[in-house]
Amino acid sequence: MNKKIGFILALVVISLMMCSTVSAGLFDFMGGSDSSNDDNTFVVGFDAEFPPYGYKDDSGNYTGFDLDLAKEVCERNNWTFKAQPIDWDAKDVELDSGSIDCIWNGFTMDGREDNYTWSNPYFDNKQIIVVKSNSGINTPADLKGKIVETQKDSSALAALQGDNKTLADTFGTLTEVADYNTAFMDLESGACDAIAMDIGVAEYDIKNKNATSDYQILKESITSEKYGIGFKQGNTDLKDKVQSTLDDMFKDGTVAKIAQKYGISEDALIQP
Known part of the structure; x- marks a missing residue:
């Protein structure tokens, strides 16, 4: 009798373990689990048809002045960079939902001052x-x-x-x-x-x-x-990290170098 009970209990335990494994696999497949890189991924929302700030090059890769700036910010902070093209009319929905971390794409601050947490203006x-x-x-x-x-x-x-x-x-x-x-x-x-x-x-x-x-x-x-980087209202921690890095990039000449790549004169840059 004891052997039968032990055997049944063993079957129950095995069944529960299998269910747990299958459930976890299904949860992962549906995107329910967090990857170890999620917290370090910086997702930039941009209009993919706005050169020189963000666009698709002849090789089909996303590039541009603002995207290069964002990529350099990520490299200096050991973040994973992700360029996320968006429907420009839905930019606020994308930002509020958390599917993007910021809007960085020749983004005009004038008239929108109270709608976002802004970086300092960097482009005139x-x-x-x-x-x-x-x-x-x-x-x-x-x-x-x-x-x-x-x-x-x-x-x-x-x-x-x-x-x-x-x-x-x-x-x-x-x-x-x-x-x-x-x-x-x-x-x-x-x-x-x-x-x-x-x-x-x-x-x-x-x-x-x-x-x-x-x-x-x-x-x-x-x-x-003035152009700036727009973050979700209240997201000052991320804004401050990006701003600090961008300030360093201005000071060491990196911003000017990237601007030159796209034919942009230094006169258009707003030094911190």
């Missing part, structure tokens, strides 16, 4: 005018009667329809185009006289065309906005 995103070098256009006043193009829904368009509407009213026409590639083709062909755009995008596009002598960026900007 001026809205500028690009013309052909031989155009004879040297100041915004020279745009009177000229055809100026800008990308739809852009910061440059918002500036020219808002605080700088007086300037825009002097243009012959202000035309919205789908993208800046189209605008540059129109500038090259003579279909337009100037492009209003972000300085970082302008410098990157001109560098990639290997035609720096063919284009001129007017010294006088239309307006300016």
Whole structure:
């Protein structure tokens, strides 16, 4: 009788152990377990179609000025870097849910000051005018009667329809185009006289065309906005760690070196 009871108890124990193992395996498969790297993974949310800040290169890899900065921050903190492309319209949902740790992608602070826990501004995103070098256009006043193009829904368009509407009213026409590639083709062909755009995008596009002598960026900007890293409200611990590392990268010249890689001038960088 005792042997039978012992045998039955042994079967029960084995069955419980098997159930536990299967349950754990199922839990892991469904993503329920935490990996040892979870706490050290820094997930950056970004728009994958916004060069030079974040985009997919010809090899299909995600790259960009902001992503390179974030990757260097991770290397210095022994974190695992993860670039997470997101639907830009759903960025707040992604951040609030914890699926990303921050938004780092040419992210404008102006008008959003109270919506996020922000890093210090690190980039002065001026809205500028690009013309052909031989155009004879040297100041915004020279745009009177000229055809100026800008990308739809852009910061440059918002500036020219808002605080700088007086300037825009002097243009012959202000035309919205789908993208800046189209605008540059129109500038090259003579279909337009100037492009209003972000300085970082302008410098990157001109560098990639290997035609720096063919284009001129007017010294006088239309307006300016500051870029920062947006964290979930209250996440000051992570923000402080990233900020401290980024400050060190400014001091040792790493930020300037990465900017140079993408054709971005040091004048656009905001030193801590």
